[in-house]
Amino acid sequence: MLCPTRRELSARLSIGAVVAAFWLSFLLWFAADLKQHGATETAFQWFSVDNLVVAFGLRLDRLSELMLLVVTGVAGAIHIYSYSYMAEDRDVPRYFASLSLFTFAMLGIVLANNFVLMFVFWELVGLSSYLLIGFWFERPAAADAGKKAFLANRIGDTGFLLGIILLWSATGSVHFGTIQQLLHEQPKLLGEMSTIIGLLIFCGAVGKSAQFPLHVWLPDAMEGPTPVSALIHAATMVAAGIFMLCRVFFVFLAEPSMPLMLAGLSGISALDVIAAIGMITALLAALMAVQQNDIKRILAYSTLSQLGLMVLAVGCRGPLPAMFHLTTHAFFKALLFLGAGAVIHAMHHEQDIWRMGGLGRKMPVTAAVFLAATLALCGLPPFSGFYSKDAILACVLKQNMVLFLAAVATSVLTAFYMFRLVFVAFAGKPRTSEAGHAHEAPALMLYPMLFLVVPSVLAGFWSVEPYLEPLFSAHAATAVKPWYEQLLAPFDEPLAAFAGLGAAGFGIFAAATLYLGAREDSLPSRWGAFARVLRNRFYIDEIYRVCITLGLDAVAAILDFFDRWILAGVIVRGLHGTVELTGRILRLFQTGNLHTYGFMFGLGVIITLWLALMR
Amino acid sequence: MIGLNHYLVISVLLFSLGLLGVLLRRNLLIVYMSLELMLNAANLALAAFSKYNQQLDGQILVFFIVTVAAAEVAVGLALMVALFRLRQTVRVDELNAMKL
Numbered sequence: 019m020l021c022p023t024r025r026e027l028s029a030r031l032s033i034g035a036v037v038a039a040f041w042l043s044f045l046l047w048f049a050a051d052l053k054q055h056g057a058t059e060t061a062f063q064w065f066s067v068d069n070l071v072v073a074f075g076l077r078l079d080r081l082s083e084l085m086l087l088v089v090t091g092v093a094g095a096i097h098i099y100s101y102s103y104m105a106e107d108r109d110v111p112r113y114f115a116s117l118s119l120f121t122f123a124m125l126g127i128v129l130a131n132n133f134v135l136m137f138v139f140w141e142l143v144g145l146s147s148y149l150l151i152g153f154w155f156e157r158p159a160a161a162d163a164g165k166k167a168f169l170a171n172r173i174g175d176t177g178f179l180l181g182i183i184l185l186w187s188a189t190g191s192v193h194f195g196t197i198q199q200l201l202h203e204q205p206k207l208l209g210e211m212s213t214i215i216g217l218l219i220f221c222g223a224v225g226k227s228a229q230f231p232l233h234v235w236l237p238d239a240m241e242g243p244t245p246v247s248a249l250i251h252a253a254t255m256v257a258a259g260i261f262m263l264c265r266v267f268f269v270f271l272a273e274p275s276m277p278l279m280l281a282g283l284s285g286i287s288a289l290d291v292i293a294a295i296g297m298i299t300a301l302l303a304a305l306m307a308v309q310q311n312d313i314k315r316i317l318a319y320s321t322l323s324q325l326g327l328m329v330l331a332v333g334c335r336g337p338l339p340a341m342f343h344l345t346t347h348a349f350f351k352a353l354l355f356l357g358a359g360a361v362i363h364a365m366h367h368e369q370d371i372w373r374m375g376g377l378g379r380k381m382p383v384t385a386a387v388f389l390a391a392t393l394a395l396c397g398l399p400p401f402s403g404f405y406s407k408d409a410i411l412a413c414v415l416k417q418n419m420v421l422f423l424a425a426v427a428t429s430v431l432t433a434f435y436m437f438r439l440v441f442v443a444f445a446g447k448p449r450t451s452e453a454g455h456a457h458e459a460p461a462l463m464l465y466p467m468l469f470l471v472v473p474s475v476l477a478g479f480w481s482v483e484p485y486l487e488p489l490f491s492a493h494a495a496t497a498v499k500p501w502y503e504q505l506l507a508p509f510d511e512p513l514a515a516f517a518g519l520g521a522a523g524f525g526i527f528a529a530a531t532l533y534l535g536a537r538e539d540s541l542p543s544r545w546g547a548f549a550r551v552l553r554n555r556f557y558i559d560e561i562y563r564v565c566i567t568l569g570l571d572a573v574a575a576i577l578d579f580f581d582r583w584i585l586a587g588v589i590v591r592g593l594h595g596t597v598e599l600t601g602r603i604l605r606l607f608q609t610g611n612l613h614t615y616g617f618m619f620g621l622g623v624i625i626t627l628w629l630a631l632m633r
Numbered sequence: 634m635i636g637l638n639h640y641l642v643i644s645v646l647l648f649s650l651g652l653l654g655v656l657l658r659r660n661l662l663i664v665y666m667s668l669e670l671m672l673n674a675a676n677l678a679l680a681a682f683s684k685y686n687q688q689l690d691g692q693i694l695v696f697f698i699v700t701v702a703a704a705e706v707a708v709g710l711a712l713m714v715a716l717f718r719l720r721q722t723v724r725v726d727e728l729n730a731m732k733l
Contacts, residue, residue, distance in 0.1 A: 215718075610729035611725070611726060613725065616655050616656050617656055620652060620656070
């Protein structure tokens with residue numbers, strides 16, 4: 019950004035800034051005296067229009083503190099990793115500038131204390147994701163993916179903005195604390211629009227966190243550089259949606275009600291819709307991941323599915339498990355992507371897992387950390403994923419049995435497709451010569467991965483829930499447990515814990531029988547058409563293409579008709595024709611002969627006199 | 634006894650002759666003279682009314698008209714001379730350059 023020609027300097031500047039930010043948030047975590055309900059706010063007035071007062075305000079409470087740690091930690095690791103991964107690229111300064119802008123925007127979302135400021139940073143995240151997904155813009159696929167991500171987000175953001183405006187018109191404030199206070203005092207303040215407001219605000223999360231039906235941008239975002247995928251999937255972009263839902267969770271707790279027009283739907287609250295969308299996303303994405311062959315796409319669908327679980331948890335009135343899973347997921351998903359990046363780097367940009375194989379022996383460190391992250395994702399104790407996923411399962415179990423079963427099914431599929439990836443890519447014999455000659459990643463790529471292993475494994479011991487609980491309920495019920503009790507805490511809820519464990523075990527077993535030592539994928543021949551549907555992602559992209567094409571064609575046809583016949587035909591040509599015809603008729607009177615003019619004049623005088631005198 | 638009506642009839646006759654001249658003659662000079670005839674027909678009528686009504690307003694108006702007509706003739710004749718120098722004609726039916 020500062021010096022587009024000096025790559026070293028720009029890279030080191032960005033890395034230094036992010037690492038410094040990480041240490042500062044780490045220090046803050048220890049040092050800050052954050053009272054249980056407390057939030058420290060700093061603000062100065064930004065602008066005020068009539069009764070809309072917007073402050074440029076930062077809010078530091080436990081929620082933003084946690085996110086600060088996650089974002090700066092993961093982003094720091096990814097920045098360092100990028101230094102090595104992108105070393106051969108010719109546009110390093112632009113890359114680091116966008117990457118830092120991305121991190122900055124995410125930190126802005128985390129720290130904003132009002133809706134308007136959050137929305138500004140929200141849009142900045144969208145912008146920088148566009149810049150990074152389309153980083154290799156010479157490739158049409160990358161440029162298209164950037165556009166797709168931007169447009170899908172735009173749809174969600176429109177809803178978010180409408181929600182903010184409605185909320186502001188109902189409460190007269192955009193400040194989180196004030197609105198929370200108001201809603202706490204008068205739960206019926208939002209009136210009949212409360213459910214609509216909730217849904218519109220959720221729209222923003224649907225776009226950013228790639229929930230069904232706007233999930234289509236996330237897999238395509240794999241066109242960006244791999245560290246960018248890691249950043250998008252772990253710390254910044256998609257986390258923003260979940261974080262926002264948790265930050266404004268008080269909005270969803272307002273008395274649900276619908277306007278009269280939609281009275282038939284009055285039994286449904288915004289949270290029900292959120293839970294349903296989360297469930298659909300989790301299941302669909304997990305199914306799609308089963309038949310993907312691109313290593314990054316598998317991870318992308320896995321992210322979708324995990325985000326679905328988080329949204330499901332929010333929908334089941336559990337922002338705490340959602341935040342817990344968001345935290346652990348950020349670490350192990352970043353790790354998975356960095357591992358995948360190392361593999362792709364070693365395979366000379368080959369991403370098809372069926373052209374890999376036997377990588378475990380060639381790159382043991384990468385394989386080990388990848389396996390650790392996979393185990394965490396599948397939810398096996400004592401890896402962090404087990405604790406957070408169990409928290410979600412327990413939370414869903416309290417609400418609804420159907421949703422619980424769907425979540426368990428998602429867990430089975432998660433374990434299945436992740437171990438399919440591991441078995442095919444890392445186990446067995448090399449399938450191609452590239453796989454035979456793969457080599458371990460350079461040290462600068464290994465260290466960030468090793469750094470991320472620690473929280474990926476251990477984050478579960480430190481339960482996020484008691485730490486955050488004071489923010490969401492007045493009376494903090496859960497006591498902070500020492501780590502050895504926390505280790506076994508999930509088994510207080512045996513059904514959820516064993517269901518999760520069983521699901522993971524079953525998935526791994528199925529993957530092992532099908533893929534351990536397999537030469538090619540046997541599912542397509544066994545499942546036939548269903549496998550094809552899965553591989554083609556339920557044809558959702560195609561359906562969108564057809565619907566959008568048809569819709570746009572129809573609109574275009576109507577507009578074309580309007581323009582051609584109404585605007586150009588009736589109005590423009592009509593005006594022109596009338597004037598011309600009048601002109602032609604009037605021209606007949608202009609003979610150029612003085613006598614005619616004189617005669618006309620005399621006639622006019624006579625007619626005028628007759629009208630004036632005889633009438 | 635010659636009354637008001639006699640004057641008015643003469644005035645109307647003069648006016649009609651002038652109008653016919655304006656409408657029918659081709660020579661611009663004659664048209665001009667016919668115009669003067671129409672003006673003076675009006676003057677005659679005004680003077681007659683003035684005498685009949687025992688008021689001087691009409692006669693004052695006649696003076697004004699005569700003055701203006703004299704000025705107008707000066708301008709008009711000058712224009713006609715200029716026009717003749719330019720086009721070598723004062724025939725009305727040949728002066729139709731404004732026609733599209």
